[in-house]
Structure formats: C-alpha cells, structure tokens
Amino acid sequence: MSKLTEKHNYKGTLVCVEGIDGSGKSTQLALLRDWLKSTGHDVIFTEWNSSELISQTTKLAKKKNMLSPRTFSLLHAVDFADRLKQVIDPALKAGFIVLADRYAYTAFARDVARGVDPQWVRNVYNFAIKPDLAIYFDIDPKNSMERICSNRAPKFYEAGMDLKLSNDPYESYMIFQGRVTKEYQKMVDEFGLIKLDAMDSIHSKQVRIREMLREVLNNKGVNI
Amino acid sequence: MTQFKTKHGYEGLLIVIEGTDGSGKSTQLQLLKKSIQAQSYGVIISEWKTSRLIANVIDDAKERNLLNATTYSLLYAADFADRLENTIIPALKSGFIVLLDRYYYTALARDVVRGQDIEWVKNLYDYAPEPDLIFYLDMPVDVLLKRIIGTTGLNYYESGRDVGFSSDFYKSFEIYQNKCLEQYEKMKSEYNFISIDGTKSIDEIHSIMNHEVQKILDSGVLY
Numbered sequence: 001m002s003k004l005t006e007k008h009n010y011k012g013t014l015v016c017v018e019g020i021d022g023s024g025k026s027t028q029l030a031l032l033r034d035w036l037k038s039t040g041h042d043v044i045f046t047e048w049n050s051s052e053l054i055s056q057t058t059k060l061a062k063k064k065n066m067l068s069p070r071t072f073s074l075l076h077a078v079d080f081a082d083r084l085k086q087v088i089d090p091a092l093k094a095g096f097i098v099l100a101d102r103y104a105y106t107a108f109a110r111d112v113a114r115g116v117d118p119q120w121v122r123n124v125y126n127f128a129i130k131p132d133l134a135i136y137f138d139i140d141p142k143n144s145m146e147r148i149c150s151n152r153a154p155k156f157y158e159a160g161m162d163l164k165l166s167n168d169p170y171e172s173y174m175i176f177q178g179r180v181t182k183e184y185q186k187m188v189d190e191f192g193l194i195k196l197d198a199m200d201s202i203h204s205k206q207v208r209i210r211e212m213l214r215e216v217l218n219n220k221g222v223n224i
Numbered sequence: 225m226t227q228f229k230t231k232h233g234y235e236g237l238l239i240v241i242e243g244t245d246g247s248g249k250s251t252q253l254q255l256l257k258k259s260i261q262a263q264s265y266g267v268i269i270s271e272w273k274t275s276r277l278i279a280n281v282i283d284d285a286k287e288r289n290l291l292n293a294t295t296y297s298l299l300y301a302a303d304f305a306d307r308l309e310n311t312i313i314p315a316l317k318s319g320f321i322v323l324l325d326r327y328y329y330t331a332l333a334r335d336v337v338r339g340q341d342i343e344w345v346k347n348l349y350d351y352a353p354e355p356d357l358i359f360y361l362d363m364p365v366d367v368l369l370k371r372i373i374g375t376t377g378l379n380y381y382e383s384g385r386d387v388g389f390s391s392d393f394y395k396s397f398e399i400y401q402n403k404c405l406e407q408y409e410k411m412k413s414e415y416n417f418i419s420i421d422g423t424k425s426i427d428e429i430h431s432i433m434n435h436e437v438q439k440i441l442d443s444g445v446l447y
Binding site for chain 2: 124
C-alpha cells in the first residue's frame with residue numbers, strides 16, 4: 001500500500017513538476033511561484049537533492065563517481081524523506097502551496113533507467129504524499145541535450161556514464177535519457193501525471209498550468 | 225558427510241553475528257577470525273555502519289539530532305548497500321569467508337521499534353544475500369544494561385531516546401532494548417538464527433561458534 005496513490009487530507013496543496021533536464025520545469029515553477037506570491041498565497045518551494053542532511057554528501061559522491069545504482073537511489077531517498085518530513089509535510093499541514101521541483105517520480109524514472117527494480121523503488125518511496133497536481137514536461141532527449149549542453153558536456157550521472165552505455169558522453173546521454181523518458185511516459189497513466197509538450201512556448205505552458213492549479217485550488221475552496 | 229552448498233551461490237561463506245549492543249559480538253568475531261585464519265582460509269570482517277560513503281554522515285546526523293525514523297532507516301540502508309556492493313560481494317566472489325558484525329536483521333529490529341512498517345524495511349534489504357550461518361547472542365536486558373553502563377555508557381540512539389519512550393535515560397534504554405529483543409525473538413525462527421546464551425563465558429561461546437563453522441569447512445565447500 002502506498003500513500004502515493006491515495007488522496008491526502010492536508011489543508012495545503014502540493015504541486016510538482018517533472019521531466020528530464022532542459023525540459024523547462026524550473027522556469028515554469030519560478031513563474032508559478034511569483035504569481036502565487038503576488039496574489040498573496042503562502043508558497044514554499046523545495047527542490048530535488050537539497051536537504052541539509054545529505055545533499056552535500058550525495059553531490060560529493062557523484063563528483064567522485066562513487067555511487068552504484070542502489071546507493072544512488074537510497075541517497076536520493078534519504079534526501080527526499082528528509083525534505084518531506086522537515087519541509088513538505090509541515091507546510092501542507094499549515095496550509096501552504098508547496099511547489100516541488102522534481103518529486104518521487106524522478107527517482108522512479110532515473111533509478112529504473114539505471115536497472116533498479118521498479119517495484120523496489122516504488123516501495124522505498126511509499127511514504128510520499130500524493131501531489132494534487134503533477135506535471136510532466138515531455139521532451140525529446142535530443143532537444144534536451146541541445147538546451148543544456150550548448151556550453152558544456154553532459155555530466156557523468158546525468159549522461160548515465162555509470163552504466164557504461166557508451167564512452168561518448170553525448171551518445172550515452174541520448175541512450176540514458178531516452179530510457180528515463182520512457183519511464184516517465186509509463187507514469188503518465190500509472191500516477192496520473194499531466195503531460196505537457198516541453199517545446200510549447202513558455203507563455204502557453206504557464207497559462208495551462210495556472211488554469212489547472214486554479215481548478216485544484218477552487219475545489220479546495222481557495223479562490224484565486 | 226553431505227556436501228554443503230552456500231545459500232547465496234557465491235564461492236565464499238557469509239557468517240553473521242547478531243545481537244544487541246554489548247552482547248559481545250565484536251569479541252567473538254575477532255576470535256572466530258583468528259581460528260579460521262589459523263587454518264589458512266581468507267577472512268575479512270565487515271562491521272555495521274562503516275561504509276566509506278556515509279558512515280560519517282550518520283554519526284554527524286546523530287550528533288546533531290537530525291534524523292527522523294525514515295531517514296534513519298534509509299541512511300543505514302544506504303550504508304549497507306555500499307558495503308555490500310563494494311566489500312562483501314566482491315569478497316564472497318573471490319572465495320573469502322566474510323564475517324559480519326550485524327546484518328540487516330539489526331535494521332529490521334531497530335527500524336520496526338522506531339515505528340516503521342516491517343514490510344517496508346524488508347523491501348529495503350530484499351536484495352541482500354542469505355547468510356550461511358547466523359549466530360545470535362541472546363542476552364537478558366539487565367545484564368546488557370550493566371555491561372553498557374560499565375563500558376561505553378548510555379548513548380542517545382542506543383537508548384532509543386529519539387523515539388521518546390521516556391525522558392529518563394535508564395528507563396528509555398530498558399524499554400528500547402526490550403523492544404529490540406522482542407524483534408530479535410521473532411526473527412530467530414524466521415531466519416534460522418543459531419541462538420547462543422550470551423551470558424556464557426567467552427570461551428564457551430567461541431567453541432560453540434567454532435564448532436558450527438568447522439562443520440561447514442569440513443564439508444570441503446571452500447576447496
């Protein structure tokens with residue numbers, strides 16, 4: 001049994017954005033945050049791998065290429081659990097709108113693309129709260145690579161170099177992020193992620209997102 | 225003699241000593257290591273929470289009281305995964321006898337006492353190879369308490385103070401260790417622990433363990 005498939009009963013609202021790097025998640029979330037703040041709502045922002053407890057260790061271990069798929073998965077789960085209990089859960093109880101840049105779905109996509117068992121990683125995260133709105137920005141790995149690698153090579157784990165798919169980081173990135181994308185696409189049905197085309201304009205995506213959030217909030221009796 | 229087959233399919237042997245704090249695990253592990261080495265077998269010891277990756281993080285987080293029940297479980301699981309993949313499995317593959325001070329049974333006991341769902345914890349460790357022998361040093365709480373107070377003293381997490389059983393150190397330790405013992409008690413038959421009375425003398429315990437190990441070695445499994 002997983003909390004991820006049950007509606008939560010908190011006063012607050014949980015919104016998350018998902019998608020591979022360069023899909024425009026953070027831009028959209030920043031726009032949403034400014035809008036919500038300007039309309040006087042209590043907003044909290046939290047992002048993947050940023051907990052006080054473990055994020056520095058994970059970053060260091062990534063730099064040294066010390067992580068196996070299993071330890072990679074578990075360290076990100078530690079980060080997520082820490083933020084969930086310290087930030088997300090209290091904020092939802094207090095009635096905040098919580099904006100999460102990446103959520104458990106990131107782990108399901110990346111870890112499974114690394115060969116971790118899909119059910120295993122879902123069980124690990126079964127304490128995660130189900131978001132009220134989970135948006136997935138769908139982008140072709142090629143477009144994603146053009147956006148993020150215009151002035152640098154893909155990083156080791158980002159390119160899935162740990163899987164030894166190819167010695168060429170660009171080629172490895174394409175294969176690995178292709179796998180990640182496939183996992184995301186499966187989750188559209190499994191978890192009801194709302195798929196948006198990342199290649200649409202910033203404006204048109206933001207309009208869609210505000211519409212959807214407005215509906216979610218109205219259903220909770222919050223006017224916006 | 226019937227041919228012994230390892231439970232995990234690797235060349236080496238995986239031998240675990242479990243028990244609560246102060247039950248004498250490390251003493252016995254050292255003795256076992258010596259007696260096995262004396263017979264020209266390759267032996268390594270790996271202890272709980274010693275991974276290069278995050279053992280320090282756990283100590284640091286504990287010191288600053290940063291852990292909740294979930295992060296506590298997950299950090300130990302990450303430590304375990306790192307040691308398993310980098311130390312234990314490579315050694316087993318090369319035919320070593322791997323002696324472990326604690327295995328995931330420790331996590332099962334401690335995490336469940338901290339309120340985690342047992343199935344969730346089992347899932348975290350479900351990929352771990354099954355040991356060939358599991359010794360469990362069974363100790364009554366009153367003896368444990370005396371041993372720990374007489375050596376390291378009561379520490380915060382070993383006393384389960386994070387769980388909030390009692391604000392009294394002694395009381396909290398007693399409740400926490402009793403609850404851990406209950407969990408171990410349940411695991412005895414589920415995982416086929418060889419339970420040894422921990423109040424016996426060091427030599428007596430060693431000879432019981434040695435006898436069990438010798439049976440496997442005599443079967444020629446490592447030739």
